[in-house]
Amino acid sequence: MCHDLAAALDIGGTKIAGALVDSSGRLLVRARRATPAGRDGAAVMGAVAEVLRELTAARGWARVAAVGIGSAGPVDASAGTVSPVNIPGWRDFPLVDQVRAVVGGLPVVLVGDGVAMTAAEHWQGAARGHRDALCMVVSTGVGGGLVLGGRLHPGPTGNAGHIGHLSVDLDGDPCPCGGRGCVERIASGPHIAARALAAGWRPGPDGDTSAAAVAGSARAGDPIAVASFDRAGQALAAGIAATASLVEIDIAVIGGGVAGAGELLLAPLRRHLKTYAALSFARDVAVAPARLGADAGLIGAAAAAAGARGLWAVGG
Structure with a gap:
């Protein structure tokens, strides 16, 4: 056999x-x-x-x-x-x-x-052919992984690249991990929705309060919904820029359920990344959607x- x-x-x-x-x-x-x-x-x-x-x-x-x-x-x-x-x-x-x-x-x-997710995207997806990459899952939480020198780099415990628990707001809200202002605490789906609700966004007649519902309102031009996705993109950009400064990646691949919002998330992410990734070796990091869903x-x-x-x- x-x-x-x-x-x-x-x-x-x-x-x-x-x-x-x-x-x-x-x-x-x-x-x-x-x-x-x-x-x-x-x-x-x-x-x-x-x-x-x-x-x-x-x-x-x-x-x-x-x-x-x-x-x-x-x-x-x-x-x-x-x-x-x-x-x-x-x-x-x-x-x-x-x-x-x-x-x-x-x-x-x-x-x-x-x-x-990183192993998959490097093998078959958007990071294929890249020697140095960060791949991210933006969903109920925010996770990630690294490819360095053309090889998956899980680290000794299998957690290397866990960008969701980088702190990008030192005085931000507490995170269940024990930190404050983590990328996950700002950019995950539940927190996109919670932030929009706190700012006055209201769901439609079906009562759906998910990040997908916020995305639908953002596509319709609701400024509160748009602002919540902008804030998520900013947090992701800060985390990507920090990673690029540390290990010199050339692409960041974004997947997960929240990434299904497409340019509602990716456009502000790219815009903020231009501000955060200003060093010469970090400013050309590409941002691409994951391909494998x-x-x-x-x-x-x-x-x-x-x-x-x-x-x-x-x-x-």
Whole structure:
């Protein structure tokens, strides 16, 4: 039997997705569960186990050589544990051991969800061909990952590039991570919506108060909604400029649900980046939308597993 597939998990605050992935990045089998309401630790692991059992029962499982996990973070790849900010029931949770017990002892590789998205976009997406890149997930939270010198750079614990918890407002609002004024505290979907509501924005008749609803109002010209996206773009620009100054990236790729707002977010981001990234080696950083959409976490988790196990070539 040829062991030429990787299994992938993408774990976040709203959904748990799984797939069997081949060496071209195709998702051959999919499984999905909603992250349980309340995000109780045992219930979340139960949903993960359901996804895994669906995959292990699928045709093709016998070809799986390794399992990759992209999880909301922070994660500790060296210990195999996760402590996602948006899953309060998991603190130092032994996710790798728990997954390994379900999949029969296959090798399991853990990275943060931002690193997984970065692996995907460098392999198959907007960062392909770039030697130095920052890729970001802007959604319920804000995560990220780095490609340096043409290779994925997850760092010792799998969290390198976690731009969401860079502080860009030293006297800003407290963040659940323990910092203040973090990029995530300003640019994530829930905070875009909360800021608009606090400033006087009102939802439509359906009562939708999500960032997507704010984006709809912004497209219609609502100045409060436009201002909330502008503030998010400013925070992202400050974080990207700081990263560019530190490690000399040449592209920032923006994905995740909030990035679906397109130019409502990217236009102010690019405008603010011109102000923040003024040094000669940082001012030419390109900003591009991610190409792989909602599948990026799964493709990247598979790529991380494949790269770590020498299963396929996954360089961009």
